[in-house]
Amino acid sequence: MIIAHLLWRNLEQEITTINESYNLVSESNKIIKSDNGNKFYEIRTSYPEIELYEDDIHPNKYGAFFNACVFYQMLTYKKATELKYNGEIEPKTAELLKRVAE
Numbered sequence: 001m002i003i004a005h006l007l008w009r010n011l012e013q014e015i016t017t018i019n020e021s022y023n024l025v026s027e028s029n030k031i032i033k034s035d036n037g038n039k040f041y042e043i044r045t046s047y048p049e050i051e052l053y054e055d056d057i058h059p060n061k062y063g064a065f066f067n068a069c070v071f072y073q074m075l076t077y078k079k080a081t082e083l084k085y086n087g088e089i090e091p092k093t094a095e096l097l098k099r100v101a102e
Contacts, residue, residue, distance in 0.1 A: 015041040036070050042100055050093060062097065065089050069101035 018037035026033035043050055043066065052063035059067060065087055069080035080101040086094035 011041065011044060032074065034070055034074055036067055039066070039070055039100060043097070047096065047100075050096070061088055062093065065094065066097045066101060069098050073101060 015037055018040075022033050022037055025031075040052060040063070043052060050062055052059055052066060054060040054063075069083070072078070072083065073080050080098040081095070083098060089097070
């Protein structure tokens with residue numbers, strides 16, 4: 001129970017730090033901020049079986065695919081769920097990542 005609480009607390013600190021960094025970059029450059037940080041948090045808390053990181057900070061193929069889905073929507077104004085491309089991701093996992101990216 002204590003370990004789970006510490007992991008949850010670390011995850012909350014991580015998302016706070018990520019969002020603060022994204023906000024700073026967005027505001028100082030007058031650009032639109034993506035919602036990747038909150039979306040990663042959603043995957044990590046709702047679907048912990050999907051590992052998004054290669055190491056402590058770099059996304060693996062799932063994290064990179066997920067980031068691409070979020071940015072695809074921002075840049076094209078189209079839904080990620082309409083994409084047929086799954087890359088090297090299993091179709092069921094790819095569909096879940098696309099859905100959460102919306």
